[in-house]
Amino acid sequence: MNSDTASISTYYGDGYDDAMSLVESDCGYHSASTDDAPSTSAATTTIASEVTNYKWEHGRRYHSYSENLYFAPNDDTQNQQLEILHHIYTIMLGRLFVSPIDCPDRVLDLGTGTGIWAIDMADAYPSSRILGNDLSPVQPTWIPANCAFEVDDITRPWVHPPRSFDFIFARDLYGGVADWPKLLSEVHTALVPGGYFESIELAIQCKSALFPENNDDIPDEWPLKKWYVMGHEAARRAGRPIDFHGSMKNWMRRAGFEAVEERILKIPLGGWDENRRRVGKLAMKSMLDGAEGFCLALFTRWLGLSAEETRRICTEAMKQLGDEKLKLYVEAYVLTPLMNEVGG
Numbered sequence: 001m002n003s004d005t006a007s008i009s010t011y012y013g014d015g016y017d018d019a020m021s022l023v024e025s026d027c028g029y030h031s032a033s034t035d036d037a038p039s040t041s042a043a044t045t046t047i048a049s050e051v052t053n054y055k056w057e058h059g060r061r062y063h064s065y066s067e068n069l070y071f072a073p074n075d076d077t078q079n080q081q082l083e084i085l086h087h088i089y090t091i092m093l094g095r096l097f098v099s100p101i102d103c104p105d106r107v108l109d110l111g112t113g114t115g116i117w118a119i120d121m122a123d124a125y126p127s128s129r130i131l132g133n134d135l136s137p138v139q140p141t142w143i144p145a146n147c148a149f150e151v152d153d154i155t156r157p158w159v160h161p162p163r164s165f166d167f168i169f170a171r172d173l174y175g176g177v178a179d180w181p182k183l184l185s186e187v188h189t190a191l192v193p194g195g196y197f198e199s200i201e202l203a204i205q206c207k208s209a210l211f212p213e214n215n216d217d218i219p220d221e222w223p224l225k226k227w228y229v230m231g232h233e234a235a236r237r238a239g240r241p242i243d244f245h246g247s248m249k250n251w252m253r254r255a256g257f258e259a260v261e262e263r264i265l266k267i268p269l270g271g272w273d274e275n276r277r278r279v280g281k282l283a284m285k286s287m288l289d290g291a292e293g294f295c296l297a298l299f300t301r302w303l304g305l306s307a308e309e310t311r312r313i314c315t316e317a318m319k320q321l322g323d324e325k326l327k328l329y330v331e332a333y334v335l336t337p338l339m340n341e342v343g344g
């Protein structure tokens with residue numbers, strides 16, 4: 001997406017498996033061609049060492065492109081956690097996105113991670129062209145023909161021409177973006193008039209249904225609270241605060257979006273509620289898998305703690321997470337601002 005992206009790091013899946021023929025959609029099929037890739041021309045598989053020369057720290061693997069920009073690892077443990085989270089969102093929303101858009105033509109997935117959303121979108125909307133980008137090329141290469149991935153840092157100036165996409169999706173970029181208003185301005189410019197942006201961001205804050213009188217906030221002395229408060233402080237010191245949720249609506253309006261709609265998903269942690277047992281168990285697994293990856297770089301790089309001390313704090317917090325009587329949950333903010341009709 002930025003100027004050096006196209007030359008060094010775009011790669012395409014060249015396969016299109018039988019699963020595609022099973023997908024039912026009212027949108028029809030897009031015939032596969034090199035035009036399917038929205039940003040560059042050649043369907044090649046070129047990955048420069050700059051993006052795959054991953055950095056290892058305290059036994060975990062991190063991205064190398066725009067080194068140290070994002071704090072979570074890109075290894076299998078972390079990626080498994082992302083895939084579980086994807087299933088949780090899909091179950092809770094009942095679909096892949098909530099924006100009222102039928103058959104988007106060109107779709108961009110910012111910070112695609114394992115690419116699971118982009119791939120599911122490509123399967124579900126065979127007439128759409130889906131491009132996912134990320135700092136790490138950890139996405140599979142065997143992907144639908146109408147799907148493409150590229151390595152990119154979305155915080156650098158974009159080179160996509162204005163009005164390149166009908167739908168831009170961004171989920172859980174927390175910690176990867178220092179200047180949200182700047183990113184939102186790029187998103188706004190890259191959308192066609194009437195296009196949609198959808199942002200889903202998990203609030204890094206555990207709440208408990210045991211404390212309704214306190215807005216479900218958990219006590220300060222709980223290890224779980226201390227853990228995520230330290231995470232917020234480290235992210236602030238890193239220059240990429242993770243407590244931006246209250247500002248997003250205003251930033252979106254200032255970027256030129258209109259009719260910003262916000263809904264908050266309450267994701268239960270653990271099987272504390274019979275109705276939400278399945279999601280709760282998945283969410284617990286996702287949180288346990290992702291907890292160390294969330295704090296290891298943050299605490300060691302920006303709070304000056306050792307890896308051992310960080311792991312001890314994390315383990316204490318996770319012990320508490322396992323107590324289903326605490327009725328814990330996390331919130332995800334789902335924002336769907338409509339692109340101004342006359343904008344672009």
Ligand SMILES: C[S@@+](CC[C@H](N)C(=O)[O-])C[C@H]1O[C@@H](n2cnc3c(N)ncnc32)[C@H](O)[C@@H]1O
Nearest residue numbers: 070111112113134135152153154155171172176
């Ligand atoms: C928590 S993961 C979410 C992945 C995916 N959106 C999902 O919902 O499954 C955050 C992803 O954003 C990527 N990311 C963070 N900052 C980024 C940036 N500045 N440019 C591109 N990708 C970024 C990370 O590499 C990581 O894969």
